Amino acid sequence: MILLFIVFCPIVAALAILIGAPARLTALWAAGITLAATALAYLGFEAGQRGFQFVTSFPISGEWRINFTLGVDGLSLMMLVLTAVVTFAAIWFTGEIARNEHAFYACLLFIAAGAIGAFASLDLFFFYAFHELALIPTFLLIGIWGSGNRQAAAWKITIYLATGSFVLLLGLIMLYRSVPEAARSFDFRALQKAASLIPADAQNNIFLVLLIGFGILVSLVPFHTWAPEAYASAPAPAAMLHAGVLKKFGLYGLLRLALPLLPEGAQHWSTLLIVLLLGNIIYVGLVTIAQKRLDWMLGYSSVMHMGYIFLGIASGTLVGTNGAAVLIFAHGISIALLFGLAGEIRQRTGTLLLTDLGGLGKVMPRAALAFGLAAFASIGLPGFANFTGEVMVLFGTFRNGANPEHFTIYQTATVLALWGVVISAVYMLRAYRRVFMGAVRESWSGVTDLRRSLQVPIGILVAISLWFGFFPQSFVRIVSPTFKSYFTPK
Amino acid sequence: MTIGAPTLEVEVLVIGLFVLMIEAFFERIDKRTLAFTAIIGLGAVLAASFFLAPAPTEVASTGFWSFYTADPLAIFFKRFALVTTILVLVMMIDYAPIVRESIHGTTHQSGLGEFFALPIFTCVGLMWMASAIDFVMIFVSLELVTMSFYVLVSFTRRNPATLEAGVKYLILSALSTGFLVYGITWIFGVTGETNLARVAAALANPAIEAGPALFGMVLVLVALGFKIAAVPFQMWVPDVYQGAPTPVTAFLSVGSKAAGFVVLLRVLQPFFMLPQMERLLTMIALLTLIYGNLAALPQSNLKRLLAYSSIAHAGYLLIGVVSLSGEAVSFYLVAYLLMTLLSFAVLIVVAKQTGENIEDFNGLAKRSPFLALAMLIAMASLAGVPFTAGFLGKFFIFDAAIRHHQSALVVVGVITVACGFYYYLKVVRAMYWEDAASNSTVPLSGLSRMTMAAMIAGIIFLGVYPQPVLNALKAVTRKPSGDRIAEPLINRD
Numbered sequence: 010m011i012l013l014f015i016v017f018c019p020i021v022a023a024l025a026i027l028i029g030a031p032a033r034l035t036a037l038w039a040a041g042i043t044l045a046a047t048a049l050a051y052l053g054f055e056a057g058q059r060g061f062q063f064v065t066s067f068p069i070s071g072e073w074r075i076n077f078t079l080g081v082d083g084l085s086l087m088m089l090v091l092t093a094v095v096t097f098a099a100i101w102f103t104g105e106i107a108r109n110e111h112a113f114y115a116c117l118l119f120i121a122a123g124a125i126g127a128f129a130s131l132d133l134f135f136f137y138a139f140h141e142l143a144l145i146p147t148f149l150l151i152g153i154w155g156s157g158n159r160q161a162a163a164w165k166i167t168i169y170l171a172t173g174s175f176v177l178l179l180g181l182i183m184l185y186r187s188v189p190e191a192a193r194s195f196d197f198r199a200l201q202k203a204a205s206l207i208p209a210d211a212q213n214n215i216f217l218v219l220l221i222g223f224g225i226l227v228s229l230v231p232f233h234t235w236a237p238e239a240y241a242s243a244p245a246p247a248a249m250l251h252a253g254v255l256k257k258f259g260l261y262g263l264l265r266l267a268l269p270l271l272p273e274g275a276q277h278w279s280t281l282l283i284v285l286l287l288g289n290i291i292y293v294g295l296v297t298i299a300q301k302r303l304d305w306m307l308g309y310s311s312v313m314h315m316g317y318i319f320l321g322i323a324s325g326t327l328v329g330t331n332g333a334a335v336l337i338f339a340h341g342i343s344i345a346l347l348f349g350l351a352g353e354i355r356q357r358t359g360t361l362l363l364t365d366l367g368g369l370g371k372v373m374p375r376a377a378l379a380f381g382l383a384a385f386a387s388i389g390l391p392g393f394a395n396f397t398g399e400v401m402v403l404f405g406t407f408r409n410g411a412n413p414e415h416f417t418i419y420q421t422a423t424v425l426a427l428w429g430v431v432i433s434a435v436y437m438l439r440a441y442r443r444v445f446m447g448a449v450r451e452s453w454s455g456v457t458d459l460r461r462s463l464q465v466p467i468g469i470l471v472a473i474s475l476w477f478g479f480f481p482q483s484f485v486r487i488v489s490p491t492f493k494s495y496f497t498p499k
Numbered sequence: 500m501t502i503g504a505p506t507l508e509v510e511v512l513v514i515g516l517f518v519l520m521i522e523a524f525f526e527r528i529d530k531r532t533l534a535f536t537a538i539i540g541l542g543a544v545l546a547a548s549f550f551l552a553p554a555p556t557e558v559a560s561t562g563f564w565s566f567y568t569a570d571p572l573a574i575f576f577k578r579f580a581l582v583t584t585i586l587v588l589v590m591m592i593d594y595a596p597i598v599r600e601s602i603h604g605t606t607h608q609s610g611l612g613e614f615f616a617l618p619i620f621t622c623v624g625l626m627w628m629a630s631a632i633d634f635v636m637i638f639v640s641l642e643l644v645t646m647s648f649y650v651l652v653s654f655t656r657r658n659p660a661t662l663e664a665g666v667k668y669l670i671l672s673a674l675s676t677g678f679l680v681y682g683i684t685w686i687f688g689v690t691g692e693t694n695l696a697r698v699a700a701a702l703a704n705p706a707i708e709a710g711p712a713l714f715g716m717v718l719v720l721v722a723l724g725f726k727i728a729a730v731p732f733q734m735w736v737p738d739v740y741q742g743a744p745t746p747v748t749a750f751l752s753v754g755s756k757a758a759g760f761v762v763l764l765r766v767l768q769p770f771f772m773l774p775q776m777e778r779l780l781t782m783i784a785l786l787t788l789i790y791g792n793l794a795a796l797p798q799s800n801l802k803r804l805l806a807y808s809s810i811a812h813a814g815y816l817l818i819g820v821v822s823l824s825g826e827a828v829s830f831y832l833v834a835y836l837l838m839t840l841l842s843f844a845v846l847i848v849v850a851k852q853t854g855e856n857i858e859d860f861n862g863l864a865k866r867s868p869f870l871a872l873a874m875l876i877a878m879a880s881l882a883g884v885p886f887t888a889g890f891l892g893k894f895f896i897f898d899a900a901i902r903h904h905q906s907a908l909v910v911v912g913v914i915t916v917a918c919g920f921y922y923y924l925k926v927v928r929a930m931y932w933e934d935a936a937s938n939s940t941v942p943l944s945g946l947s948r949m950t951m952a953a954m955i956a957g958i959i960f961l962g963v964y965p966q967p968v969l970n971a972l973k974a975v976t977r978k979p980s981g982d983r984i985a986e987p988l989i990n991r992d
Contacts, residue, residue: 070966072973112864112931138885145879148924152932160932167924171882172917179913182898 023118047093098466116146162242169235173225180218216274227259230288237308245352253345289316294432321402329405336398370445394477504569514540515619522612530611566633576629601655664742679722685715699769726759740806749843788814824899834888862935888961
C-alpha cells in the first residue's frame with residue numbers, strides 16, 4: 010500500500026494544483042511527503058531477500074493478463090529513492106515562475122509521477138505507460154518556460170522520445186508474444202519464470218529492438234542529439250528531473266527486462282553495444298570539451314556518462330552490473346545538482362556562455378562550493394558515489410573473459426573508457442575555472458549568492474552522494490540480490 | 500421484454516420521419532426542439548439495443564435473414580452509429596447559428612429542420628450497413644448513407660467552399676458507387692451468388708476461376724477505399740472535410756469510415772485466402788499511413804489537419820484489417836470515435852468565435868481552460884499517449900500486426916506515429932505556448948460541456964480500463980462460424 014501512496018501522491022497533488030491549490034506549497038509538501046514515504050519504504054525494505062516486496066495488485070484486463078501491480082526489489086527501490094530525492098530537490102530549486110505557475114508545478118509533478126510509476130510497476134504495460142505520461146509535460150515545460158531555442162528543443166525531444174517509446178512498445182509486444190501462450194503475461198515475475206522459453210533467435214531480434222528503443226530514450230550514440238539541446242533549453246527543474254531521473258528509465262528497463270529475459274540476445278549484441286557506448290564516452294566526451302556554453306556542456310556530459318552505465322550493462326559480470334546500478338543513482342544525483350546550480354547562475358547573469366562568465370566564485374561562494382562538489386562527483390573523484398560506480402563498472406568489464414595472453418573487446422573497452430575519465434576531468438575543471446575563478450567581471454559584481462534555503466536540497470544531494478561513496482556496500486547489498494539471479498547458471 | 504434487431508432500424512426511421520413531420524407542420528417552434536427530440540429518441544433506441552431478442556445464428560438460404568444479420572459485430576456497430584449520431588446532433592445544435600447565416604429563408608430558422616433530420620436517415624443507413632451480409636444489401640445501405648451525405652455536405656450552400664465540397668463529394672462518390680456495382684457484377688458473374696457466405700463457399704470450389712472474382716473484389720475495394728479514405732482514393736477528403744459544415748465533417752470522418760470498415764471486414768472474409776489480396780491491402784495500408792501522416796505535417800487549418808489525420812488513422816485501421824484482427828479494428832474505431840468527435844466538438848465551439856486555423860487556438864488555455872484541456876486530451880489520444888483510448892487502440896493494432904509478422908507495416912506504423920506527435924502537438928502548442936489575440940472566453944452551452952466531459956471521461960476510462968469494450972467485442976467473437984473458409988476475422992489467441 011505504501012507504493013500506491015508514493016505513486017499517487019504526486020498525481021493527486023498535480024491535479025489539486027490544476028484545480029487551484031497554492032502551487033509551490035502543495036508541490037513542495039507533496040514532494041516532501043513522497044520523500045518521507047519512500048524513506049519509510051527504504052527502511053522497511055528487507056535487503057538481501059530475493060523477489061519483490063510491498064506487492065499490491067489490481068486486475069485490469071483478464072484476457073490480456075494486464076494487472077496494475079506495484080512492487081519493488083532492491084533495484085527499483087533505489088530508483089524510487091533517487092526519484093523522490095531529485096523531485097524534492099527540483100521543486101525546492103524552482104524559483105519565481107512568471108507565467109502560469111500552477112501549470113509549471115503540475116507538469117513537474119507529472120514527470121515525477123511518471124518516473125515513480127514506471128519504477129514501481131511490476132507490469133510491463135504500466136511500466137511503459139507511466140513513462141509516457143511524462144512526455145507531454147516535458148514538451149510543455151521546455152516549450153513554455155524554456156530558454157534559448159526552446160521551440161526547436163521541445164519538438165526535438167518530443168519526437169525523439171515518442172519514436173523511441175513506440176520502438177520500445179514494439180519490442181515489448183514482441184517480448185510478450187515470444188513467450189508460449191500458456192506462460193504469456195505482462196507481469197515481470199511471470200515473464201522471468203518464462204524467460205528460458207524464449208528461443209535464441211527471437212531473443213536476438215527482441216534485444217535489438219529493445220536496445221534501439223531504450224537507447225533512444227537514454228541518448229545512446231547515434232540517437233543522442235536530442236539530449237544536450239533539450240537540457241540546455243529546459244528550465245532548470247525540468248532538466249534536473251529529466252536528466253537525473255526520467256532518462257534513467259531506459260537503463261532501468263535494460264537492467265530489469267533485457268538482461269534477465271534475453272541473456273542470449275544481450276550476449277549476441279554486446280559488441281555492437283560496446284562500440285556504440287564508446288561513441289558516447291569518447292566521441293561525445295570530445296564534443297563536450299568543445300562546448301562554449303555551460304548548459305550545453307552539462308547536457309553533453311550527461312550523454313557521455315550514459316556510456317559508463319551502458320558499459321556496466323554490457324559488462325556481463327555481477328560486479329559491472331552492480332556498478333551500473335550504483336552509477337545510475339550517483340549520476341542522477343550529481344547531474345541534478347549541476348543543472349540546478351546552472352539554472353541559478355542563468356537566472357542571475359542571463360547567460361551561460363563560458364567566455365562571458367568568470368570570477369563568480371567571489372560573489373557566489375556558496376554556489377561555487379556546491380558546484381565544485383557536484384563537479385568532483387561528476388568526474389568521479391574518490392569519496393563520491395560516482396567513483397564507486399565507475400570503478401565497479403570498469404573492474405567488472407575488465408574481468409569479463411580476462412586473459413593475460415590477449416585483450417578481448419572488454420579489456421580494450423575498459424582501457425578506452427578510462428580515458429573518458431580524463432576527458433570528463435578536462436571539461437568539468439575547465440568549465441569550473443571559467444565560471445568561478447579569475448577576476449570578477451564588472452557586470453557580475455552585483456550578483457547575489459544562492460538563497461540560504463537552497464542549502465537544504467544541496468545538502469541532501471551531496472550527503473547522499475558522499476554516503477554511498479564512502480559506504481558503497483550499503484547500496485550494493487540492496488541491489489545485488491536482483492542481479493545475482495542473472496548470473497547464476499540455470 | 501425483448502425486441503428483434505431489425506426493429507431498431509425501423510424505430511430510427513420512424514424518428515426521422517417524425518422529426519420531418521414536426522418540421523413540416525409546426526413552422527413556428529424553435530427548431531432546436533427537433534434536435535432534442537431526435538437525441539432523446541436515438542438515446543431510447545440505444546437503450547433498446549441492449550434488450551434484443553437473440554437472432555437466428557445460421558445464415559438462412561432465402562428470405563430476410565439471408566441478407567441481414569444480427570450478429571454481435573452488427574449490434575456493436577449499430578450502437579456505434581447511434582452514439583455517433585447523437586454526438587453529431589449535439590454538435591449541430593452548436594453549429595445551428597452558422598447554418599442560419601448561410602441560408603436566407605422566409606423564417607429565421609429555415610432549413611434547420613432538415614439539417615437535424617438528415618443525420619437520422621444517415622444513421623439508419625449506417626445501421627443497415629452494419630448488418631448487411633449480401634452485396635445487394637450492402638449497395639443499398641451504402642447508397643442511403645451517401646445520398647443523405649450529398650445533401651448534408653453542401654448544406655450551407657451560400658459558402659462557395661461548401662459548394663465545391665458538395666460537388667466534389669457528389670462526383671467522386673457517384674464514381675465509386677459505379678466501381679462498387681461493377682465489382683459486384685463480376686463477383687456475381689463468377690459465383691452466381693450475392694450472399695457473402697455463399698460467395699465464400701463458391702470460391703472455395705477449386706473448379707471456379709478465382710481471377711475474375713478477384714478482379715471484381717478489387718473494384719469493390721476501390722469503392723470501399725473511397726469510403727474509408729484510403730490512399731489512392733483519398734483526393735476528395737481534404738477539400739470535402741474542409742468545406743463541409745463541421746458537424747457533417749465529423750459525421751463523415753467517424754460514421755462513414757466506421758461503416759466502411761465493417762463492410763470491408765465482412766466482404767474481405769471470402770477473399771482472404773488469396774495471397775494477392777493480402778499483398779494489395781498491405782500496399783494500400785502502407786501508402787495510406789505514409790501519405791496521411793506526411794501530408795498532415797504542414798497543415799495550418801485544423802479542419803484540414805483533421806482530414807489528413809483521418810486518412811492516417813485509416814492507415815492504422817488497415818493494419819488491423821490486414822492482420823485479420825476485427826477486435827483491434829473495432830476497439831480502434833471506438834477510440835477514434837471518441838477522440839475525433841471530441842476534437843470536432845471543440846473546433847466548432849472555438850471556430851464560432853475566432854476561426855478554424857490553428858493560430859485561432861492561440862492562448863486558448865488562458866481563454867477557456869476547459870476547452871483547451873478537452874482539446875489536449877483529444878490530441879494526446881489521437882497521437883497515442885498512454886492512459887488514453889487512442890494508445891490502447893494502437894497497442895492492439897500493433898500487437899495484431901506483430902502476431903501476423905507484418906514487419907513492414909509495423910516499422911512504417913511506428914515511424915508515422917512519430918509524425919503524428921508533431922502535428923497533433925502543434926495544436927497543443929498553439930493552445931498552451933502562444934499568447935491569445937483577445938482574452939474573451941469562448942461561450943459554451945451546458946449540453947456541450949456535459950457531452951465533452953463525457954467524451955473526456957470515456958477516453959481516459961477506456962485508456963485505463965479497456966475491459967468493457969473488449970467484453971462487448973468478446974460477444975463478437977462468439978460469432979457462428981458457419982461454413983467459413985477463411986480464417987475467422989475476429990480471432991484471438
